Amino acid sequence: MEPRPKLLSLLTALSTLLFLAALAVIFFYAPLEATMNYVQKVFYIHISTAWVGMLGFLAAAAAGIAFLITKNLKWDIVEVAAVEISLVFFLVAIVTGSIWAKPSWGTWWTWDARLTTAAILEMIYLAYLLLRQGIEDPERRARFGAVYTLIGGLSVPVTFLSIRLWQTIHPAIIGTASAQAQGGFAMSPAMLHTMFFALGAFSVIFITLLWHRIRLGRLAEIVEQRKLQAVE
């Protein structure tokens, strides 16, 4: 069995440190927001986990394309790893978003474009895992998984557009200013520093988790092969 790479151990330690540092920055460096006070601090976690969810989502789609072109099963392992991480982080983003929404919009949930799209993305990934569960042959499982991540990956932007067309009240923090969106706030430089630090920390955490999960997938594959050999 291959030993754990040195760089991975290093990354794991770095991720732990960065996570603690991000928490410290959020709680002690970032200023209190004028109207929302402490509740606003969940925003940094919210945006970082949503960012990691997006990274995982894009990585899964890219791995799906790579698998369909190369037919190399290693891309399938990358795809599952990215999907699982994305699933968990999007869930955290949805929960933290709800915590933020309750005091600022007065409701846990609205059928806004981003919220709805995030929820549907979760559904697509859950369906993806169910699809994989129902297929034994690893090659076919990989093929169907790649096809479904591609279909899902294409439908998500269309879903977002369609619901945006329908209604939206989620504040756009960066880019297009939406003064009419409820709960939007102007960010001071210290808040921006905190946000970018949290984004950077969570990106490193994403890479570390992805590497761990890919390694786990490879080990599981080896175990499966040994089992087959033992039976024969």
Added chain:
Amino acid sequence: MTPSRRVPSSPPSRSSFARAVLAVLWKDLAAEVRSRELLSAMLVFALLVILIFNFAIELAPDLRPTITPGVLWVTLAFAGTLGLNRSMAVEKDRGCLDGLLLAPVDRSAIFFGKMLANWVFMLLVAVIILPLYSVLYNLNLFHPGLLLVILLGSLGYVAVGTLLASMAVQARTRDILLPILLFPVIVPLLLAAVRASGGFLQAAPFEQIRPWLNLLIGYDAIFLAVAYMLFDAIVEE
């Protein structure tokens, strides 16, 4: 798809592709005319869904124009999964799919043939449901705009549905898998179809309906192209 699978002596041309599509469509329609099991099941199911809606939500006369599009599309979507599952399961169970795949035609022709057959079945269900609904709820549904929306909406639905059904039938959990795979992906299609239908039924100005029609056309175009490209990856082996 590799070139070696084609018959070398007859290079595929546009007319042979169309002939193959029509042959698969014809086969499905002929089988349905003789057995009548798919369409009758879809129809009875659709009527039952409408019946259940009647008890589940109050379809008061003044609310009907606003609620009807939702009821209609949920009914079509549910009945559609029944048909999609069945049309692929028949091919798989009796080993017909392998026979089809052995035919020296482009495999996307098989996909488009199956898809067109599913489209015909869905439209037939819609054609029978619309007058019934109109009579039952005293609401005229024969609006050319609504018919256009049903045409576009069900096209996108069967494009994605046929592709996902051909995956679902090859899984162990196939009977429960198709709706779970299909529904999260067709959310934009259903939203656009419901909004556009509602717009036509409430005689909204065309400027309000046009974005939804554009979305429907865009969705159909994207997923027809995607299904065309990905079907090979599903049936190859």
